[in-house]
Amino acid sequence: LYQRPSKVSLREILDLSRQIHLIDPWEPMESPMTDTTTPAPTSDSAKGFLGWVERSGNKLPDPVFLFFYLIILLVVISIVCALFGLTAEHPTQVNADGTPVIIKSASLLSADNIQRLWVEMPKTFTHFHPLGYVLVVMLGAGVAERSGLFASGIKQAVRGAPKYLLTPIVALVAMLSNHAADAGYVVMIPLAAILFATVGRHPMAGIAAAFAGVSGGFSANISPGQLDALLFGITEAAVEGSGLDPSWTMNIAGNWFFIVALMVIYLPVIWFVTDKIIEPRLGKWVPDERQAEEYGQEDKPLTDGQRKGLRRAGLAILGVCLLWAAMTFGPGTPLLNDGPGTEGQEWYVTATPFFRSLVAGFMVLFLAAGWAYGSAAGSIKNHRDLVDMMAEAMKDMGYYLVLAFAAAHFVAMFNWSNLGLITAVHGADGIKASGLPLPIALGLIVIFTGLLNLFVGSASAKWALLAPVLVPMLMLLGISPEGATAAYRVGDGATNIITPLMVYFPLILVFAKRWQKGFGIGSLTAMMIPYSVWMLITGVILIVAWIALGLPLGFGAPISYTLPG
Numbered sequence: 304l305y306q307r308p309s310k311v312s313l314r315e316i317l318d319l320s321r322q323i324h325l326i327d328p329w330e331p332m333e334s335p336m337t338d339t340t341t342p343a344p345t346s347d348s349a350k351g352f353l354g355w356v357e358r359s360g361n362k363l364p365d366p367v368f369l370f371f372y373l374i375i376l377l378v379v380i381s382i383v384c385a386l387f388g389l390t391a392e393h394p395t396q397v398n399a400d401g402t403p404v405i406i407k408s409a410s411l412l413s414a415d416n417i418q419r420l421w422v423e424m425p426k427t428f429t430h431f432h433p434l435g436y437v438l439v440v441m442l443g444a445g446v447a448e449r450s451g452l453f454a455s456g457i458k459q460a461v462r463g464a465p466k467y468l469l470t471p472i473v474a475l476v477a478m479l480s481n482h483a484a485d486a487g488y489v490v491m492i493p494l495a496a497i498l499f500a501t502v503g504r505h506p507m508a509g510i511a512a513a514f515a516g517v518s519g520g521f522s523a524n525i526s527p528g529q530l531d532a533l534l535f536g537i538t539e540a541a542v543e544g545s546g547l548d549p550s551w552t553m554n555i556a557g558n559w560f561f562i563v564a565l566m567v568i569y570l571p572v573i574w575f576v577t578d579k580i581i582e583p584r585l586g587k588w589v590p591d592e593r594q595a596e597e598y599g600q601e602d603k604p605l606t607d608g609q610r611k612g613l614r615r616a617g618l619a620i621l622g623v624c625l626l627w628a629a630m631t632f633g634p635g636t637p638l639l640n641d642g643p644g645t646e647g648q649e650w651y652v653t654a655t656p657f658f659r660s661l662v663a664g665f666m667v668l669f670l671a672a673g674w675a676y677g678s679a680a681g682s683i684k685n686h687r688d689l690v691d692m693m694a695e696a697m698k699d700m701g702y703y704l705v706l707a708f709a710a711a712h713f714v715a716m717f718n719w720s721n722l723g724l725i726t727a728v729h730g731a732d733g734i735k736a737s738g739l740p741l742p743i744a745l746g747l748i749v750i751f752t753g754l755l756n757l758f759v760g761s762a763s764a765k766w767a768l769l770a771p772v773l774v775p776m777l778m779l780l781g782i783s784p785e786g787a788t789a790a791y792r793v794g795d796g797a798t799n800i801i802t803p804l805m806v807y808f809p810l811i812l813v814f815a816k817r818w819q820k821g822f823g824i825g826s827l828t829a830m831m832i833p834y835s836v837w838m839l840i841t842g843v844i845l846i847v848a849w850i851a852l853g854l855p856l857g858f859g860a861p862i863s864y865t866l867p868g
Contacts, residue, residue, distance in 0.1 A: 366706055366759070367706050369759070369764070370706075370709035373713055373768070374709075378411045378716075381720040382411070382412060384720075385407075389407075389722075389725060390406060390725070391406045391724070391728040393728075394547065394728060394866060395547060395866050406724055406725055408725060409721050410720075423715075424712075428712075431711035432537070434711070436535070438697070439662055439663060440528070441529065441697070441699075442670065443667060444528075444529055444666075445699070446673035446677070447676075448673075449695060450676050451609070451612075451680055452612070452613075452673050452677070453480070454490045455612065457494065459605060459613060461473055461494065464498070466504070469502060471571075473499075473513055474516040474520075474574060474577075476516070477491050477495070477514075477516025477517045478516045478517070478524060478569065481521060481522075481530065487517040488518075489810075492514055492517065494513075496509040505586070505587070506588065507588075507818055507822075508582040511831065512577040514800055514811055515831065519569070519573075519796055519834050520565065520566065520573070520838070521795065522793070522796045525563060526559065527555045527558070527665070529665075530762070531555045531557075531558060531562075532555055533762070534763075534766055534792065535553045535554070537710075537763065537767050537770050538553065538766075538788045539553040540770070541714070541774040542778070544715070545774070545775035545778070547775055554655075554785070555662055555665075556857045556859070557784075557788065557858075557859075557860035558792065558860070559856075559857035560855060560856055561792075564845060565792075568841050568842070573834065576833045576834050581833065611680070612680035615675035615676060615678070619668075619674070620672050622671065623664070623667055624668075627657075630657075638654075638657040639654060639656065639657065640653045658858065673692075706763070707763075710763065713767065714770075714771055726772050727774075728779065730772065731776050731777075742847040742848075745782065745790050745850060746843045746846065746847050749791075750843065751794070752765070752793075752795055753795070753797050754798070755794075756795055756802060765791075766795075769791065773787050774787045774788075778866065779866070781863055782863070783861055785856045786849075793842035793845070793846055794842075796842075798835055800835055801828050801835045808824070808827070815827060
């Protein structure tokens with residue numbers, strides 16, 4: 304369902320929930336959604352701003368067709384701009400006489416651009432940077448997920464937590480579970496409710512804390528992962544299309560320090576909001592007989608095989624880390640450029656091959672850990688099971704491939720029209736003329752991203768729309784591509800938990816209605832708004848402070864930027 308469009312039927316979600324025992328498998332299909340004692344879920348959100356967001360967002364087309372409609376609009380705008388002669392001075396290129404090169408808007412219906420569209424269509428698709436990065440990482444992550452490693456790791460991490468530390472532990476594991484893709488939503492959120500109920504706390508508070516960590520803290524983590532490969536691939540495409548810096552390359556560790564800082568900031572925020580705002584409002588929870596029986600049965604310990612698998616997975620992770628260290632540190636190693644002519648270069652320049660190898664590194668790490676776990680737990684019996692899991696992971700990427708095809712052509716055609724760079728130049732000039740301090744301007748961009756997230760749920764779709772303009776514009780203002788990506792991540796994550804268009808929103812409702820009948824879309828949104836507000840405020844403060852202090856965002860990734868030449 305994660306790879307499906309946002310309009311997923313509730314019946315499909317219930318079928319999935321029944322298969323993985325998230326709801327009573329013997330309960331009639333209609334009962335979770337047709338409780339006659341409560342109003343329909345949508346009635347809670349029929350009025351007000353959030354109701355308008357839900358109605359407006361549901362009218363939007365699927366993200367794939369959204370890109371195709373935007374391409375048609377882009378063609379029309381390119382024709383108009385070409386007719387009116389819209390231009391801008393190139394910020395780095397000059398003519399032979401020293402005058403700046405003039406960037407002219409180009410019509411996408413010109414003979415050259417029509418020819419380029421049809422002739423280069425395979426190249427446009429296959430050379431779309433995020434495509435290769437994400438597919439490579441998912442080959443390994445698919446094995447780790449399907450072998451049961453992610454689910455067992457999440458359960459082991461939160462089971463047995465002290466009552467007074469339950470909230471921060473649930474929030475921390477929820478944020479870390481983003482490496483586990485679907486498992487973060489499907490395993491962590493219902494498990495958090497059970498854990499809270501087990502110690503006498505309100506299970507809805509557990510759902511809220513876990514949902515805030517998994518979805519609100521979408522970018523907060525202890526290390527880069529699949530999301531970094533996806534976003535930085537789009538960033539690289541935006542930099543390449545602008546032509547501002549041909550030497551810039553994607554570094555999956557470019558936001559490493561920043562996402563760790565986000566995790567450190569969001570952890571006390573989720574802890575405070577859960578324990579001081581949400582749980583007091585929920586009141587004391589008194590389970591009925593059925594609920595007490597259910598959570599008592601489902602909070603089962605791991606089997607001996609699963610525990611053995613986790614130990615083997617830990618050794619496999621250690622082995623992969625040691626292998627990469629051996630290939631990086633020391634003279635003459637393959638992942639370090641330390642040959643003749645590299646003397647005096649910054650360390651992060653010589654370590655460029657290491658940073659570029661991390662996409663493959665995470666694939667190998669997930670693959671090795673998943674295989675080690677599965678062989679002990681019994682989920683992987685031979686090499687054919689391993690191959691089947693990798694193939695299933697690629698099948699799940701089918702919708703993403705279609706979306707990537709549409710996004711790749713939108714980004715490419717935006718670059719062919721020159722409108723991206725022209726808009727970036729004039730936008731940068733406008734910000735300079737406004738007199739707004741750069742950190743404040745970036746904070747406003749973060750807030751704009753958060754508002755856009757209420758209407759377009761896909762993180763990759765939003766960044767593919769924004770990056771061709773925002774990345775070069777911020778480069779012209781002295782903010783690195785890594786800084787632009789970090790700012791986007793703050794706005795994208797904070798409002799995930801209050802938009803009904805988020806693909807997992809209906810599934811969270813299923814989890815919630817298991818513990819509290821009559822809980823609808825409006826109820827869930829109202830419960831999550833305090834998290835969203837505080838995460839957005841603290842995230843904006845963090846990115847503004849980061850710029851003001853000039854701290855690096857990751858290994859070899861400064862926040863400031865200077866155009867070459």
